[in-house]
Amino acid sequence: MNFTHEPGAGQITLKWTAPADPENAGFQYMRLTYTDPRDKKTYVHNLSPYSKEIVIPNTRARYGATYSFTFVPYSESDTPGTPFVLDKCSSNAAPVAIKSTERKKLNVTAANLWTNSQEQSEGPLEQLVDGVKGGNNFFHTIWSGSVPEYSYVDIDLGKEVDRLEIQSWNRVNGGGFPQKVSWYRLEKMQDENVDITQDAFYTYDHKQGSGAQFAAMFPTSYEDPAMTPVRYLRYCGNPLAPYGNWHMGELEFYEVIVNLYNPETDEEEVE
Structure with missing residues (x-):
């Protein structure tokens, strides 16, 4: 046969x-x-x-x-x-299989942030990570003085991560949200070697609406290979002309952990 x-x-x-x-x-x-x-x-x-x-x-x-x-x-x-x-x-x-996934919130505080565009009359930077969502605590970039070409916030995650989830909440307000948002990898805080026009690793049309929430994961799927570890990020609102000012209610960051099962070793592995 x-x-x-x-x-x-x-x-x-x-x-x-x-x-x-x-x-x-x-x-x-x-x-x-x-x-x-x-x-x-x-x-x-x-x-x-x-x-x-x-x-x-x-x-x-x-x-x-x-x-x-x-x-x-x-x-x-x-x-x-x-x-x-x-x-x-x-x-x-x-094939290696995903056994489970988990998220661990990263302890990002005001001490982990820096901005090139702090409005002096309202919206202090620390309110971007004060835990208030859906309220009227917010960070605001410069509008009452000389507006920089690009307004951004640098973030120190506190550790290197190879999988990351970012969440944001708009301020409870009728407008003034960023139209577009770009994220950049940095080698350090206040990194001057970043080309705002070229180097973004993720750009999206920001979700509009009072109190609106947005979430993104990098890589975008649990099945995708982990990315090169990153610790420092730049959040740039309205990175394309017209630049303008913007405000944001809250940011949160999570380390995403993928627990794998390798059948060839019959063992669990953490990616």
């Missing part, structure tokens, strides 16, 4: 040529047995004469070509026929 195997990611596909006339195949069913080297258990599958393949799940590359499968045809009277052994079968590596 020309039995063959195809290695897959954490699985082995067994294939064979089905009888041309399954109704007169000479056997009622075919029994497949094998012992899994991982758990030492023996597994049994009864296969129809119409079947042509079966996928064996939860296999591991680490066992090499040690998988062996025995096929035995059985007659209508349940009498076994001549067995066929397909041995020296192997699997490709089983």
